[in-house]
Amino acid sequence: MHFKIMFFIFVGLAVFGCKQPVPKYIYNDGIIHGAPYHIVYKSPAGEDFHAEIDTLLKNLNMIFSTYEKESTISKINRNEEVELDSVFTKAFKQSVKIAELSGGAFDITCGPLVNGWGFGPEERKKMTPEKIDSLLQITGFQKVKLEEGLIIKENPNMKLNMNAIGDGLFCDRVAQLIEQKKCTDYLVEIGGEVVAKGKNEMGNIWTIGINKPVDENTFVNNEIVAKIQIENKSMATSGNYRNFYIEDGKKYAHTIDPKTGYPVEHSLLSATVLADDCTSADGFATAFMVLGIENSIELSKTLPGFEVYFIYADSTGNNQIYMSEGFKSFLKE
Structure with a gap:
C-alpha cells in the first residue's frame, strides 16, 4: 500500500512538473539607425528574443551605416x-x-x-x-x-551608400533569425519595409496599409489609400513625400538620379513593391522612384516574381494608381 502511494506521488510529480511550453505572440519595438521597428512573432515556447534581435540590428548597423x-x-x-x-x-x-x-x-x-x-x-x-x-x-x-x-x-x-536597401536587408536578416527560432508566424517591419509569414494573433493573414503620399516630413499623416494582405512575402515602399527640404521655394527630395546628379522631379509619388525578399523589394522601389512612372511600368513587367503599386500625379495634379495585374490579388476588399 505504501509503495502504491509513493508510486502515485511520483507519477503526479512527473505529470504536473513537466508542463508543455505554451506558444505565445511576442511584440518587440525599438529604434535602429533612426528608424522605428515593430516585430511580432509567435514564439513556440513563449520566449522573447528581443535582446538577440537588438544585438543583430546593432551589428548590421556597424556594417552598413554611413553615420557610424x-x-x-x-x-x-x-x-x-x-x-x-x-x-x-x-x-x-x-x-x-x-x-x-x-x-x-x-x-x-x-x-x-x-x-x-x-x-x-x-x-x-x-x-x-x-x-x-x-x-x-x-x-x-x-x-x-x-x-x-x-x-x-x-x-x-x-x-x-547602401541606405536604399538598408531597411529591407535588415528585415530579411531579422526574419532569418526568427525562423532559426522555429517561428512560423511573424511580421518584421523596419522603417516601413515588411517581411510577413504565416498569420497574426487573430489567425488572419497580415494586413499592411499603403500611405497616401502627402508632402510632409513629420510622419503625422497616416491616411491609408490601400490595404493589402501578405503571407510569405516582402513589401517595400519608397517615396519623396517625407524625406525632403525646401530651399528658396523649391523642394529637394532625397531620391537622387545617379545619371544626372540631381534630385528627381517627376510625377511618380510612391512606389510599393512586393517580392520574395525585402532587400530586392527595397532596392527596386528606389530604382522606380528614380525612373518615373512610364519607365517603371516598363521595367516592372520584366521582373518575374515582382508586383507593383504606383501612385502618381496626372497632368491636372490629381493622384492616380497603377498596379500590376498580380498585385490585385493582394488587395483587401
Whole structure:
C-alpha cells in the first residue's frame, strides 16, 4: 500500500512538473539607425528574443551605416583595410544585380551626391552644375568591384551608400533569425519595409496599409489609400513625400538620379513593391522612384516574381494608381 502511494506521488510529480511550453505572440519595438521597428512573432515556447534581435540590428548597423565612423562601409569609404564578411559581400552583389537590371537607376556609389545634397552624414554643400559634374565623375556602379574579398574603386574618392536597401536587408536578416527560432508566424517591419509569414494573433493573414503620399516630413499623416494582405512575402515602399527640404521655394527630395546628379522631379509619388525578399523589394522601389512612372511600368513587367503599386500625379495634379495585374490579388476588399 505504501509503495502504491509513493508510486502515485511520483507519477503526479512527473505529470504536473513537466508542463508543455505554451506558444505565445511576442511584440518587440525599438529604434535602429533612426528608424522605428515593430516585430511580432509567435514564439513556440513563449520566449522573447528581443535582446538577440537588438544585438543583430546593432551589428548590421556597424556594417552598413554611413553615420557610424567605425562601420565597415565607412572604413571602405575612407579607403581603410577592412575584412568583409559574407553579409556585406552578399549585399554588395545583390546591389550590383539591381543596378544592372534597373539600368543604373539604383546605384550604391551615389554616396557623394547624397551627401552633397544634404541627405547623408556630411554637411550639405552648395550644388552648382560644376560641383555636380565633378561628383558624377566618381559615381557609377561599374566603377567599383568586389575582387578577392576587397572593394576595388576606380577612384579613391568614391563612396558607397547602401541606405536604399538598408531597411529591407535588415528585415530579411531579422526574419532569418526568427525562423532559426522555429517561428512560423511573424511580421518584421523596419522603417516601413515588411517581411510577413504565416498569420497574426487573430489567425488572419497580415494586413499592411499603403500611405497616401502627402508632402510632409513629420510622419503625422497616416491616411491609408490601400490595404493589402501578405503571407510569405516582402513589401517595400519608397517615396519623396517625407524625406525632403525646401530651399528658396523649391523642394529637394532625397531620391537622387545617379545619371544626372540631381534630385528627381517627376510625377511618380510612391512606389510599393512586393517580392520574395525585402532587400530586392527595397532596392527596386528606389530604382522606380528614380525612373518615373512610364519607365517603371516598363521595367516592372520584366521582373518575374515582382508586383507593383504606383501612385502618381496626372497632368491636372490629381493622384492616380497603377498596379500590376498580380498585385490585385493582394488587395483587401
